[in-house]
Structures are given as structure tokens and as C-alpha cells.
Amino acid sequence: MFRRVFMVVALLLVSHVSLWSFDSYEKLSKKYRNTMDSSQFYLKSNPQKSLSYAINSLEFARLLKDEEKLSESYLQMGKIYRIQGNLNLSQQYLIKAKTYGSKYALYPEILKQAGITLKQQSRFFEALSYYMEALKWYQEEKDEIEVAAMYNNIGRLYFALEDYDKAIDYYRKTLLIHNREMNSIAISYHNIGAVMEKKSQFDSALVYYQKALGLYQKGNDSVLIAYGLAAVGNLTVDMDLAQMYLIQSVRIREKLGLNADLLESKYFLALLRIRQKRREEAVSLLKDVYVSAEQQGKFQYAYDAARNLAPLIMANGDYLAAYTFEKKASQWRDSLYVEEKRVKELGFEYRLQIHEQETAMNLLETDNRNKELEILLQQSEIDKANHQRRLWFISVISLGLMIILSLIFVYTQIKKSRLLRLQNLKIAEQNRENELLLREVHHRVKNNLHSVMSLLRMEKRKMKGEDVARLAENMEKRIISIADIHDILYNQKKLSSISLSHYFTSLAHRVINLHGVEGITFKCKGEFVINDIDRALILGQLFTELVINSCKHAFMDVSYPSITVHINMVDKKFKMNYFDNGKGVQHNSNSIKGFGSLLVASHVQKLNATMHVIENSGYHCVIECNAYDS
Numbered sequence: 001m002f003r004r005v006f007m008v009v010a011l012l013l014v015s016h017v018s019l020w021s022f023d024s025y026e027k028l029s030k031k032y033r034n035t036m037d038s039s040q041f042y043l044k045s046n047p048q049k050s051l052s053y054a055i056n057s058l059e060f061a062r063l064l065k066d067e068e069k070l071s072e073s074y075l076q077m078g079k080i081y082r083i084q085g086n087l088n089l090s091q092q093y094l095i096k097a098k099t100y101g102s103k104y105a106l107y108p109e110i111l112k113q114a115g116i117t118l119k120q121q122s123r124f125f126e127a128l129s130y131y132m133e134a135l136k137w138y139q140e141e142k143d144e145i146e147v148a149a150m151y152n153n154i155g156r157l158y159f160a161l162e163d164y165d166k167a168i169d170y171y172r173k174t175l176l177i178h179n180r181e182m183n184s185i186a187i188s189y190h191n192i193g194a195v196m197e198k199k200s201q202f203d204s205a206l207v208y209y210q211k212a213l214g215l216y217q218k219g220n221d222s223v224l225i226a227y228g229l230a231a232v233g234n235l236t237v238d239m240d241l242a243q244m245y246l247i248q249s250v251r252i253r254e255k256l257g258l259n260a261d262l263l264e265s266k267y268f269l270a271l272l273r274i275r276q277k278r279r280e281e282a283v284s285l286l287k288d289v290y291v292s293a294e295q296q297g298k299f300q301y302a303y304d305a306a307r308n309l310a311p312l313i314m315a316n317g318d319y320l321a322a323y324t325f326e327k328k329a330s331q332w333r334d335s336l337y338v339e340e341k342r343v344k345e346l347g348f349e350y351r352l353q354i355h356e357q358e359t360a361m362n363l364l365e366t367d368n369r370n371k372e373l374e375i376l377l378q379q380s381e382i383d384k385a386n387h388q389r390r391l392w393f394i395s396v397i398s399l400g401l402m403i404i405l406s407l408i409f410v411y412t413q414i415k416k417s418r419l420l421r422l423q424n425l426k427i428a429e430q431n432r433e434n435e436l437l438l439r440e441v442h443h444r445v446k447n448n449l450h451s452v453m454s455l456l457r458m459e460k461r462k463m464k465g466e467d468v469a470r471l472a473e474n475m476e477k478r479i480i481s482i483a484d485i486h487d488i489l490y491n492q493k494k495l496s497s498i499s500l501s502h503y504f505t506s507l508a509h510r511v512i513n514l515h516g517v518e519g520i521t522f523k524c525k526g527e528f529v530i531n532d533i534d535r536a537l538i539l540g541q542l543f544t545e546l547v548i549n550s551c552k553h554a555f556m557d558v559s560y561p562s563i564t565v566h567i568n569m570v571d572k573k574f575k576m577n578y579f580d581n582g583k584g585v586q587h588n589s590n591s592i593k594g595f596g597s598l599l600v601a602s603h604v605q606k607l608n609a610t611m612h613v614i615e616n617s618g619y620h621c622v623i624e625c626n627a628y629d630s
Contacts (some may be wrong), residue, residue, distance in 0.1 A: 016491040023508065025064065032060035032069055041075050043083070046224050047257050051080045062379060071101030075110050078125065082117050085260035090117045108137035112150065120260070121155055128157050148174040148184050155191055159198075168195050183224060185217050186215030190231065199234065206235045222258040226252035226261065242272055263292055263301045274308065285313050290328075303332035315629070317572070331427060482547065484510045485540040489533070498536050500528045500567050507540060508547050515551040519561055528574060533605065542603035542623070546578050549596045553581020554619055574627045581618040 039053035051586065054076045061069035074097035081090035094114040101107045115130035131154050138146040174188040193208030213228030226249045233245030249265040267289045273282035288303045293301035306329035314322035382393045401477030488506045492498055501524045508522040530536050547563065555561035566577040604611045609625030 007627070032064065033059050033365050035060065036069075036072065036076065038082075043076075044221070045071060045081065045256065047080050051077070051084075054080060058216075062375075063383070066336055067081040067100040068104045068106075071097045071099075071104060071110070071238065072106060074100070075106060075113060078110075078113055082113070082120070083260075084256060085258075087117055087121050108134045111137070112153065113147075115153060116610070119153075119160065122160075124157055124161055128154070131157065143183060144177050145181060148177045148188075150554065151177075152184070152191060152608060159191070159194060162197050162198075164198060168192060181219075182215050183219045183221055186212040186224065186228070187220070190228065191216070193231065201574065202235055207277050209235065222252050222256060223258065223261075226256075226258070226265065229266045230261075230268055234271070239272060239276055243269075245274075246272060251258065259292065259369070260298075263289055263296070263298060264293075267301060267304060270305075272605075274312070279312050279315065283309065283316075300542065302609070303329055305363050306332060319628075322514070334427065334430065338376070346434070422605060435628050461609050468568075478548070480514055481507075481511055481544045484514075484542065487539070489536065495533055497529050498529050498531070498533075500524075500530060500539070501526070503536070503540065504543055504565055504567070507544055508565075511544055515548065515556060517551045517561070520551070520555065521560070521562040523562070525562045525564065528567045528569060528627075538603055538606050543578075543598050544606070545599045545603065546621070549594075549600070550580040550582060550594070550619065554580045554584075558582055569627055570624075572627055573624050576623045579618060584615075584617065584619050585613060 005242040034052045035057040039050045039057060041049040041051065055074060058070070058073040058077065061073045071627065074093045078090045078092075078094035078097060081087075081093065091114065094110060094117060097110045098114065101110050111134035115127040115134065118124075118127035119555075131150055134155070135147065135150040138150060151170045151174045155167045155174075158164075158167040158170065171188050173190045173347050174184065189208045190212035194204045194211065196205035196208060209228065209231040213225070213232050215222040216228045229245045229249035229252070233242045233249060246265060246269040250262065250269060253262040253265055266285050270282050270285035270289060273279075273285060284310045290302055290305035290309065293305060305369045306325045310322045310326040310329060313325060336460075384388050385393070423615060482523075484507060488503060488510075489495065489498070504524050505522065508524075512522065530539070543565075552561055560581075562581050564579040566575075566579075567577055598609070604623065607625045609623055612622045614620040614622065
């Protein structure tokens with residue numbers, strides 16, 4: 001009797017516990033579904049709010065110990081962080097989603113989102129493998145809408161790799177699939193427009209962009225509308241209409257918090273402000289673009305912003321800031337070159353290493369999965385404890401996580417600092433190599449000119465007639481003078497800052513010695529430092545021709561011949577006064593139209609300078625040009 005009563009009571013207790021557990025599971029599942037639906041609803045309109053709901057859904061999924069729900073939560077967080085521009089964190093969550101979701105229907109969506117994030121990180125060949133795997137899944141499921149989306153994504157990858165023919169092939173494949181949504185068709189038009197723009201077929205590109213924008217607006221998708229407005233505004237010739245498109249694009253992307261995409265709209269608007277000659281607004285926008293691009297690691301936008309900022313700031317007279325941005329542009333250009341080289345190298349190595357990488361990734365994913373299961377078991381034990389003990393455990397775990405995150409943060413900062421030092425050393429080494437290369441170029445040009453001079457001398461011996469011999473001799477001397485210019489530049493300590501006083505003095509003495517005119521005194525007054533090697537070459541050739549003309553024509557019957565040069569900067573312009581105490585220029589003389597005078601005029605034109613000859617005793621000319629090449 002007692003045994004029967006005991007069994008009845010035990011059965012009642014077991015059934016009560018089971019019903020309680022089932023009820024708790026149903027409530028958690030409902031909460032998970034509500035928070036996930038809310039996160040997906042706010043994904044494009046309010047990413048930050050969407051993230052808050054996604055974090056809650058992840059906690060419910062952990063309590064439920066449901067791998068499919070965990071995978072969906074990680075996928076949602078990966079999407080949100082990608083939209084917000086945090087690509088590293090996005091990739092981490094997508095890897096977790098891939099770990100749990102390989103058995104479920106959302107697995108190809110995970111592959112697609114991981115490929116998009118990798119593509120935005122310029123890891124093109126890894127992204128291509130994810131896209132191809134996702135495409136295979138969708139083709140097996142005969143999901144034409146997603147197949148079309150994957151064709152578009154693969155086309156974008158080939159577009160990024162500058163294989164425009166393959167890109168446009170994939171874009172056109174999407175147009176052959178009829179069972180597609182409106183946004184998918186619009187994206188195909190947009191992508192074809194991008195190819196046309198790269199091929200400089202701007203009118204055709206604008207037509208495709210406008211078709212895409214019309215469909216975006218019908219679909220009422222704010223993210224895509226902003227995307228289309230930026231593309232159309234950038235190519236629209238009418239500046240008022242372009243301004244309207246670009247301002248709308250900026251406002252939508254700012255409202256939605258699309259930090260990565262906002263760079264594009266602001267940069268296009270800055271270019272428009274330059275066209276409108278609204279420099280202050282352009283400078284403000286470009287500075288904003290540069291800071292954001294630098295934070296997000298967007299090399300191309302950082303380079304473009306710095307490159308455009310330098311001349312605008314220089315026009316305002318802030319040469320130091322202009323020089324700083326010019327230097328930053330050079331550094332980002334080098335980074336882009338390194339990135340491009342890295343991508344090309346990966347292209348050759350990737351096919352050989354892909355199997356090993358996938359094997360390593362699978363092992364890593366298995367390890368991560370085991371660790372996540374351990375964490376879930378620990379959380380399950382905590383849930384079984386009473387309320388106070390659970391709070392105590394959570395506090396301890398939180399403190400531990402804070403310490404670990406602090407250590408990770410410190411380690412990351414130290415690693416970044418080391419990488420930055422290495423990059424700076426590499427850049428300095430590259431600068432030294434560039435300067436050595438430039439010196440070698442000058443040295444070889446000088447040697448080549450000497451070779452030409454030797455050939456000219458050999459030919460001169462065969463020439464007959466005084467005029468021909470004189471012409472050959474003049475050409476020989478000019479070649480020697482040009483070789484001297486390259487020799488002086490080759491021996492400069494720093495090619496980035498050339499003292500014109502020292503430069504002109506060395507040239508003058510060599511030209512005077514070459515023409516064998518004795519007793520000429522040369523003085524160079526004032527100082528100016530030039531940092532443009534091309535302008536230094538032209539200035540040297542101009543100055544050399546002036547000295548040659550003085551040596552040949554000025555000092556007949558002059559007892560104490562002299563040449564004096566004044567150099568300075570007046571009103572942001574370089575100014576040079578050239579004097580000799582010779583017989584001066586006779587306006588009825590043929591020397592005014594001589595070969596030397598024509599060369600002087602040619603060099604003045606190359607510098608975009610002005611030259612005035614002042615009638616005085618002797619020869620006096622004034623040459624003015626911009627202090628720096630615009």
C-alpha cells in the first residue's frame with residue numbers, strides 16, 4: 001500500500017516538473033522570436049536599436065541551447081556590425097554563425113554575408129570561395145532570387161579585381177533570371193553602370209544608375225535609395241541637381257547610421273563643392289571623410305581625401321597643413337600599392353593553399369564550438385542556482401571578462417604600436433630608396449649626355465664649314481650644360497629641398513668655365529629653397545641659357561664683367577632679377593630672335609612664368625612664377 005502511494009506521488013511530481021520545464025521553454029522561445037523579429041525589423045532603419053534586440057535574442061538562444069537559434073542570432077549580429085562598418089567584429093560573429101548553422105537552411109545566407117564582409121575587407125579570393133559555395137546551395141535549392149543575388153555579388157568581386165569583362169558577364173546573368181524581385185533588378189542595373197563608369201562611358205553609366213534609382217524608389221528601401229542617389233549625383237552634370245541628390249544621400253545614411261557608406265556620399269559632395277568653388281565647405285567635408293576613412297581603414301577614401309585637401313589648403317595659404325596632407329596622400333598611395341600587390345600575390349597562392357586553410361578553419365570552428373558548449377553548460381549550472389548565488393557568479397564572470405578584455409585591449413594597442421613603428425621604418429626606407437633611385441637617374445642622364453657629346457665631337461671632326469662647326473660646338477656646350485645640371489642635382493644632399501643660391505652658383509661657374517670667358521665675377525643674393533625636382537630642372541635650364549647668352553654676347557670690350565642674380569619670394573611668388581654689365585640688348589639686333597632667346601622663352605612658358613626685360617645699362621630681366629607647382 002505504502003509503495004503504491006509513493007509511486008503515485010512520484011509520478012505527480014515528475015509530471016509537474018515536466019510541465020513547468022515545457023512552459024518555461026515555450027516562454028523563452030516566444031521571447032527569442034519576438035526579439036529576433038524586432039531586430040530584423042529595425043535592421044535598416046535603426047541599426048543600433050536592431051543590435052540591442054539582437055543581443056537579447058542571443059541570450060535567449062543560449063538559455064534555450066538551440067544551435068539553430070544561436071546561429072540565427074550570430075548571423076543577425078554579423079549583419080548589423082557590417083552595416084555599422086565594424087568589419088572585424090562582423091566577421092567574428094559570422095564565423096560563429098557558420099559553426100552552428102552548417103546543418104540548417106540559413107547556412108547559405110551565412111556564407112553570403114561572410115563573403116560580403118570579406119569583400120569589404122579586400123579579402124577578395126576568400127570572399128569568392130564563400131560566394132561560390134553559397135551559389136551552389138541556392139542552385140541546388142532552385143532559389144532563383146538568391147541565385148541572382150549571388151551572381152551580382154560575384155560580379156562585384158570581379159569588379160573589385162578589375163576584371164570588368166567577367167563582372168559584366170555575371171551582371172547580365174542576373175538579368176536573364178526572370179523570377180526576381182525589383183531591388184535585385186535595380187542592383188544589376190547599378191552594377192552595370194559602375195562598369196560603364198570605370199570604362200569612362202559616363203553617359204551610359206548615368207542611364208543605368210537612373211534606372212536603378214527609379215526601381216529603388218519604387219521598392220522604398222532607404223539603404224538602396226541612398227546608394228542610388230550617391231551614384232546619380234556624382235555623374236549629374238547639372239550642379240544644382242547633383243547637389244540635391246548628394247545631400248539627400250548624406251542625410252539618409254547619417255540617419256540610418258551607415259558609417260561605411262556615408263564616406264562615399266560625403267566624398268562625392270566634396271567633389272561637387274570643389275566644382276562649385278565653395279572651398280571652405282569642400283575642405284570641411286574632405287577632412288571629415290579623411291578622419292572617418294582613417295578610422296575605418298578605407299585606404300582609397302583616405303588617399304583621395306588627402307590628395308584633394310592639399311591643393312585646397314595651399315590655396316588658403318596654409319602651406320604646412322597642405323604639405324602634411326600631401327605627405328599623408330603619398331603614404332596612403334603607398335599603402336594602396338602594398339594592398340594591391342598583396343591581393344595579386346594572394347591570387348597566385350590562394351588556389352594552392354585553400355584546402356589547408358579550410359581544414360584549419362574547420363578545426364578552429366570545432367574548437368570554438370566546443371568552447372561555446374562549455375560556456376552554455378556553465379550558464380546552465382548558474383541558472384539552477386538561487387538568485388543571489390547567480391548574481392554573485394555573474395559579477396565574478398563580468399569582472400573576469402573585464403580583466404581579459406583589458407588585457408586584450410592592452411595587447412592589441414602594443415601590437416598596433418609595433419606595427420605602426422614597423423610601417424614607419426618601411427616608409428622611411430622606401431623614401432631613401434626613392435631618393436637613391438632619383439639620384440641614379442640624374443647620374444645616368446648625365447652619363448648619357450656625355451655619350452651624346454662624345455658622338456657629337458666625333459661628327460664635328462668630319463664637318464666642313466665654319467657655320468656647321470660653330471653650330472656643333474654650341475650644341476656640344478649646351479649638352480655639357482644640361483649634363484652639369486643633372487650632375488649638380490645628383491650631388492645634392494636632399495632632393496626634397498634644393499637651395500637655389502647654391503644651385504645657381506655651381507651652374508654659373510661651370511658655364512663660365514665652359515665658355516672660357518675670363519674675369520667674370522658672379523654673385524647670387526637672396527635665398528629660396530625649392531622642393532620640386534621637375535621645377536628645379538627647368539629653372540636650372542633657364543638660368544643656364546641666361547648665363548650662356550651673357551658669356552656669348554654681353555662682355556665684348558668690358559673690363560670687369562659681372563653677373564648678379566637676386567632671388568626671393570614676393571606675394572607668394574618666386575621672383576628672380578638677372579643682371580649683367582655687358583653691352584645690353586639692342587632691339588634691332590638679331591640676337592633677340594636667336595636660338596638662346598627662344599630656349600629662354602620656352603623655359604619661361606614651361607614654368608607658366610612671366611619675363612620682363614628692363615632697358616638699362618647692361619642686360620636686366622625679371623622672371624616671376626608661382627612659388628610651387630599648382
